[in-house]
Amino acid sequence: MPEITFLPDNITVSLAEGAPLLEGARLAGVFAETPCGGKGTCGKCAARVLSGSVDFRDDRGAAAGGNASAGFFNETGNKAGENSAGRTVLICRTNVKNEPVVVELPKASGEAGKFDAGADVSRCLPESRESFLKSVRLTVAPPAFLDGLSDADRFARAFRETVNLADEKYTDATRMPTERAEVRLPVGVLAELPEKLRAKNGEVTAYYYLDGGLARVVDIDGGTDADGGVAAKNLGVAVDIGTTTVALWVADMDSGAVLASETAYNAQIECGLDVISRINYAGKYRRELKDRVLGTINGLIGKALTSAAHGSGADAALLHSQKDGENPQVKAERFLKRGAIRCASLAGNTTMIHLLLGLVPEYIRLAPYTPAVFELPLCSAGEIGLNINENAPVYIAPAVGSYVGGDITSGALCTGLAGGGETVLFIDIGTNGEILLGNDEFIFGCACSAGPAFEGGGIKCGMRASAGAIERVVIDPMTGAPEIFVIGGSGNGAKPAGICGSGIISIAAELFRTGLIDSAGKFTDRDCAYIVRSGKTAEYRLCEGISVGEPDLDNFIRAKGAVFSACRTIMDSVGMSFADIDRVVIAGGFGRFLNLEDARTVGLLPRLPDGKYEFLGNTSLAGAYLALVSEERRAKENEIARRITYVDLSGEAGYMDNYTAALFLPHTDIELFQ
């Protein structure tokens, strides 16, 4: 079978002759975006063949639309024996021949990682930081002849003597006679306890968490390495599970430092772009959806561990401690093991959490819109299927409604809503737009369906906010010529590959400002060399292969209209106007790059003073991190969740009127934007 090597990961797999390259990419575990399910229609799996010959084809025809940016759709098939080197192909539509091939995939998540880690979480951290994952150094007495104490008994005695569980509100009266030990050791930890106690003469570190009056041990560790090495780090993982994008941080639980950050598309995308289509899909394939998102998360954890171990994440001490000549892979193994990830904090919307856990999501969609669960107790990673320490407690941010989920309560942790005396409007813009409006007296929450436009979905040349994405455009008012700004474009020389969420906002604003489109988002008659008209359709060309058409603008306007009208409706419901707002906190995958003036021009945001706006990036992820490293923040989040009054927009009389009024650039009520 021919060997296929995938760059930049440099992973080689053997593939049967005639098999699609995509199968090889999956085998190799390398990242290839296939939101269309490998049907050859989205063009997102484009890759360059560096050497070898392949069978590639594009049978979609020119009229099928799709991502023209890759610039390969005019080439169809290749002659026998012809070398394909240098060709860009869709790996889902390309089959291997009986010869080795080297393929280069676009670097997927590097830039996005830095971007997501950019949310400023440090100011939200309380001074005294203690996680729900606790640890304690114990000295366990050696075994003695006929003292009637097993290893577990002596461990439990040392634990009780060292940890004052009375402080933890533990009451011994709740015990049954057979359950006198208030410390619980999972079978897997008990299995190794005899060796661990004897290895260090009873000197061990126990990691545990509290669960309804029980101290549940997660792991036992012999502590510092006998041969002078540094003990494996104690790690935690914070995950934001978005409908479109999954993002995570791996944190050092001792220092609180974020060691690595990774993002990827949620592998459920192939099963539907929004939560409603996912719920429909779950009717038949609930297990598949669970496996897909678990695959995404577990894959990202592996990547994050590798990059953290190689020092690219943050921690200089890690690099510093490398032994002479040590193999980087060995070092990665030594420092950062999946088993050393001993706690996790997840945030996601209500549907995403249902799908992750394999819960029937059907009744989220059907009146009276009742999910299976809002709040979960700490689960174990093994129960969920996270590939970290199987006993690790997993905290899942509580939801408050079918469409205001844990991503929002998590995000609220990063805002003044967590207690600050201000009236705050918190807008999280993703596939769904969720809004919180509140102060110290009340918090109202609602959600609207924005669609994937803000994350690059539903836009012909859309893409995630990663390297190569056009994030901003300036259009010359005279010539209509675009000046484009690409993520990673200046230093790293990334070529434009598509348009991300902030890019589409910028383009729409500039086209509108320059009069190239009207307030309905249609191209005007104004003459411009960059507008390509063909019959009734027209599109604006940004560069070779990347353009924006009216369907893209339509999708965008519906998205921004949904978000803006949701804000307005919830404010109406409490009799407030924008003038009453002290602060507007914007979150979302595009947040850091969002140009405020552009957002006001298109009517996504109202015309308030610049100083009232704050952009926090992925607050769901940042909040998950805060709950991970601080038990006090976790308690705060649950308090916020209980305070939120959920408003169902479909039941609010004014919502449809507000929405219709917002389907213009910027709005029918022009006063809001002046």
Add this chain to the structure above:
Amino acid sequence: MPEITFLPDNITVSLAEGAPLLEGARLAGVFAETPCGGKGTCGKCAARVLSGSVDFRDDRGAAAGGNASAGFFNETGNKAGENSAGRTVLICRTNVKNEPVVVELPKASGEAGKFDAGADVSRCLPESRESFLKSVRLTVAPPAFLDGLSDADRFARAFRETVNLADEKYTDATRMPTERAEVRLPVGVLAELPEKLRAKNGEVTAYYYLDGGLARVVDIDGGTDADGGVAAKNLGVAVDIGTTTVALWVADMDSGAVLASETAYNAQIECGLDVISRINYAGKYRRELKDRVLGTINGLIGKALTSAAHGSGADAALLHSQKDGENPQVKAERFLKRGAIRCASLAGNTTMIHLLLGLVPEYIRLAPYTPAVFELPLCSAGEIGLNINENAPVYIAPAVGSYVGGDITSGALCTGLAGGGETVLFIDIGTNGEILLGNDEFIFGCACSAGPAFEGGGIKCGMRASAGAIERVVIDPMTGAPEIFVIGGSGNGAKPAGICGSGIISIAAELFRTGLIDSAGKFTDRDCAYIVRSGKTAEYRLCEGISVGEPDLDNFIRAKGAVFSACRTIMDSVGMSFADIDRVVIAGGFGRFLNLEDARTVGLLPRLPDGKYEFLGNTSLAGAYLALVSEERRAKENEIARRITYVDLSGEAGYMDNYTAALFLPHTDIELFQ
């Protein structure tokens, strides 16, 4: 690939040409005893070829000893094309050719099942019976628009309103804010909750257990079948995990009835006959030992469910409820599902429990003989690997010493030691002999290594107490001719296949009574047509292919000497003599067939009045059943476990003297037996 059919289970598998039949038996999941590990040395996997031709061989030579009963060791190999029909072969030494074969394996466990279920447990049952697995009928309110209650919330509310957890000593003050629900639903149960609540308008039965102040839900059931059928039974399983034999009962948790009973050799036997050799084996292959015993238990559960569903177990109502023309297999599925086994109770010696759980057993064997654990809280079946409902609570009988395990505390439940005012000597005779001596004031416990002789191991023609086993022998004092009694021999016409534990006791007693052996267990010079002498060796022939030699008698005498001297030593340690004993309770796989006079003749038991003896069979299993169906019995067992003072015989000065004195028939101190 040729198809191989195994009778009596009538399971057909495809096997590669040249593969051993044993591999086919494993593939088919049929029972084949291979204590020698498939080396062709034990002869226990003998089977009859009913049709087809196979390659069989016996390259051990006549001098290798082993089970001559099968009578096939003179036939070696077969000619090409020769039909093997009618031949008895060792399936471990027989390879398939390229043609279909039908093989009949001996029926393994039918009789043994009845035997094990024979222990009289009903008298030990308390009048008020409530298991640690509890159930409650709930009416859960329907979902309501914007009431802020998820399915889990409404379920928890109904649960709290119906079950008074205050009665269960539950204190709400121990709760953390995020863990306000004192009812815990595993993710797997939560997953189906939406459908279950809606299927019956909120009428459900919840199965749960209490765990440190939490009510943990095991399963939720819609109750009676809408189409008029009978709901699946609520089942539990009690298991005795012996070093040699695993036995289990499946019980109807509603009526307490034992629906089925199964036994099999512990598949760990191939890895060593006694606990010490198992512990040594675990040094390298701990995982394998765990998998082997789990395989045995899970296999027996499947068999028990099938036989119970087909009514062979007990329950007439099951048969009665069969729908017209319903396929028996469908019926089995409908009534008795692994998922409906919602609780389990396990008893085993300390080493067996360590190996089942995968715990390092090494320090049981090494001074100061400290096991990893004596008492375990309730675990889940999923955590252990039992193939029943994954959330089922599993109770494991507590151990009190490295060699006085949960099998003994479990057995003690069936004796007066559970409170009755008498002084009781409890002897459990298995691979290990364990002894309890106690009354209402004290209980002392100790253990000795008897070896597998009492379970048919270490005896050339030994076998388990199942169909075909010689359980009793009467020898004509004049001619020395044996009259043999075979399990299943009268009505079912089972042919003698080997000698079980009670058989070897009977044979030794009769040989000694008739003067054919002396008090050291050696054959005398007495002339007898049934004694076959060959050089320095001699053996007594019971029938074609079954005989007893001096090595067998040696093994037996060491076994009985170990048990008797252990009894004596523990009585010495508290200054008691046999005259002080009110009752002697005998347990063990052979118990029901043990002839008291024979046992006294060989010096296994002292010469006390018949009325003081009681035979209870497998008390470990019976006790596991009692703890399964009665929470009060479970609490009692834990009380007993705490009261037992463990005596280490290796530290008792008199034990070796007592042991040496007991290596005679009946004993050097003849007064004890007169």
